[in-house]
Amino acid sequence: MKRRSFLKATLATGAASVAVSAGLLTPSTVLASWNKKAFDAKKVDEALNALLGSSDAADSADVKLTAPAIAENGAVTPVTVDASGMKGVESIVIVASNNPTPLVCEYKFSGAAQGFVSTRIRLGSTQQVMGVVKAGGKLYKAQQEVRVTIGGCGG
C-alpha cells in the first residue's frame, strides 16, 4: 500500500514538472506550425475547437473509420480514416477520446491529395476512436469503440 501511494505521488509531481519544463525549454520557433493549444487540450471538444474552430461534427456514412474491435496492444493500434468518397476534403483529424490529450493527428490536404489516412496510434485504455473530416467548411465524423487489453501510454 505504501509503495503504491509513493508511486502515485512521484508520478503526479513528475508529470507536473514535465509540463513546466516542456513549456520553458521548448523554443517556440521550432513548433511554429504546431498547434500546441489543440494538442495540449484535455477534452475532445476543446481540441477540435482549437484546431478546426468548431466541435460540431455530424455523423456521416461517407467517413469510413477502420479500427480493430479489440486491440491486444494499445501502443500500436492500426486506424484508417477513409473519406475518398467525399468532395472537397480539407482535413482529417484522428481523436482518441479517452487518452490524456485526445488529439492524435491532423492531416491537411490540398491539390491532388485524397481524403485518406492510415496510421498506427497509441490508446491508453478502452475508448471511442473518432475520425473527423472537414469538407466544404463542415465537419463530419465516424467513431468506433476499441477495447484495449494492454494500454499504450504508460511507462
Next chain:
Amino acid sequence: MSINLRTRGSVKGGVAEIKSLIRHPMESGARMDQSTGKPFPMKLITNVDVSVAGKKVIDAQWSANVSANPYMHVNVAANSGDEVTISVEDNTGEKGSDTFKLR
C-alpha cells in the same frame, strides 16, 4: 543526426499509394524512467509534409498519440515517374526526408 525514414509508393489507376515507415521514439515527455525516477525527455515528430511533383499536397501535425516508429499511408492522385518527397521534423529541430520516383 537526421531522422531515418523509408518510403515507397506505386501508382494504381491514377492514384499513388504512398507508405512511410519512420524510425522515431515518439516520446511524449510524460513517461517515467523507472530506474532514475525522472521522465524521458520529450522527443516527438510534430510536422510531416508530403510533396508530389514539386507541390505540397499534405501537411500533417502529430502528437504523442501516434505510435513509436510511425507508419503512415496516404493517397495522392499522381502519375508514375512523379517525384515524391516526405519530410519530417521533431520538436528538437531534428529533420529527415526521403525522395523517390513513383513506379
